[in-house]
Amino acid sequence: MEHAANVPAAVVRIGNASGFYGDRLSGFDEMVEAGVDVITGDYLAELTMLILARQKQADPAQGYAKTFVKQLERSLERVAAAGTKVVVNAGGMNPAGLAAAIRELAAGRGVALPVAHVDGDDLTGRAAELGLGDPLAANAYLGGWGITAALARGAQVVVTGRVTDAAVITGSAAWFHGWGRGDHDQLAGAMAAGHVIECGMQATGGNFAFFTEIADMLRPGFPIAEIAANGDSVITKHAGTGGAVTTETVLSQLLYEISGARYAGPDATLRLDSISLAQEGVDRVRLSGVRGEAPPPDLKVSVTEIGGFRQQLTFPLVGLNIEAKAELIKRQYDYGLEVSGLPRPERLEWSLARTDHADSDTQEAASARLTLVARDSNPKVVGRAFANVAVEFALGSIPGFFTESPPVEASVYGRFRPAFVPQSTPTHTVHLADGERIVVDPPAQTLPLAPTDLDSRSAAPSEPAQASAARAGAEPEAAPAPTDAHRVIALGELFGARSGDKGSTANVGVWARSEAAWEWLRTELTPARLRELLPEAAGLAVTRVELPNLRALNFVIEGLLGEGVAYGARFDPQAKGLGEWLRSRHVAVPTHLIPSPTAQKAEHTQ
Incomplete structure (x- = not known):
């Protein structure tokens, strides 16, 4: 297997070519051109599962992300000849159907391409038995060991149903490095890298609070993770593509759609409070020191x-x-x-x-x-x-x-709602090209998920009168008055933010660009203060977690999104702009915290 120049052979280069169902098709070509070892793609947002489930309900032959076939078709011969592995969750509700479509495509072009698929996530037929009601679809979030097994048995293309977003990366890295089920630190390191790159361009400048500081935002490139045997990684992108990879673009994505300091997956639990970031060069950011724990005993179900x-x-x-x-x-x-x-x-x-x-x-x-x-x-x-x-x-x-x-x-x-089942409930199964089936056992070691001393939950208060007035269309409250020692500015002049959704909850992560600003932020931005700045959150429970290693706070606002994205509880149903709303709010900050823009950027990137 060939590797790019200056990259050690012990590093696996995994490039993500899709952050959602509908991402630009040329991202796959970009990864082929970059010569990565594994091309991955994430296609399965919560809303996508609803779309694919309805498609399959109307036609049992459908239910997978058809755009992936178009992506692969554009570079089929090059992928096959280079031996590049391709691992995607584009199978959605019908991974067997997608595998068959790929085999048909390859056969029609005279290309030998071993294709495997992974299933077992679909619990719809057992929903009543499992206490999940009578849903359109119920899918467990599987881990990456089925992917690992398929690659180890010679598959070049692996398509899955509902796996965690990072599983396509962790499963590939575990195959390459020969990790075992108990290598939780290494798996957690790959989870961190996977979480950064699974949303594609969001790691290279997309959806980035300080986007005006990036020289070329016309078309950001797709990200690449170079993952070492110890779980450390470097996030980069293909040379010559737009956007940028900086400690802040990576940090921003680390804060996307998280909850507490423990970020749980089916194969390991990542300790977000252990991650260290360092800029190693232009468009190269190192993630190191990542610690992991055994996974929780239950799997999340969509x-x-x-x-x-x-x-x-x-x-x-x-x-x-x-x-x-x-x-x-x-x-x-x-x-x-x-x-x-x-x-x-x-x-x-x-x-x-x-x-x-x-x-x-x-x-x-x-x-x-x-x-x-x-x-x-x-x-x-x-x-x-x-x-x-x-x-x-x-x-x-x-x-x-x-x-x-x-x-x-x-x-x-x-309507989306999360549920949980024991890890042993799904039959996590690999289907190889020759018809052989491999069943993946649940983990032997688990650890119940619990908050850390960095997590705190603030129960829903009684709704303040000003919040009711704000929702009724009243004039917003006046900005705080400045004093000699303070200046009133938009929060975003000093702090970055990234927000997203998980079912009915919204998260917003906020980070400081200097140590002094971090000390002010962790004291000032309490759940109560967040509710004041975001009146739509008044009356809702808010969980806050401190991540001092990242100079960041994360807030989870329960119930802000009603019954999930498809419900449309607010005009921004996935809370994508929630962080930018927060950054636009005016606060009084100590004047000594407001450096020149040049000094501010330099301190964070050192």
């Missing part, structure tokens, strides 16, 4: 079901008297439902976004948006007749009345 039906109407409100206009439309809609005799939906939610600006030079900039979201288990209750209520008072309502779209029928929405 339970996906049809939540009901949804109708959304948006009313732009232009110019003056925004609050009065919103109130009239709400009263007219309620009255219209009453006099029409239509049933009232099970859930009816109004929200007012004050996107209007005074004395605006465009109509859109002068407009706020009033949104109505209605949900019901019966599609007729929130169907076209329900939407037509707004049409009936269109000429007898506020000045400038119009809607963003005409009435339509209701749309189905999904």
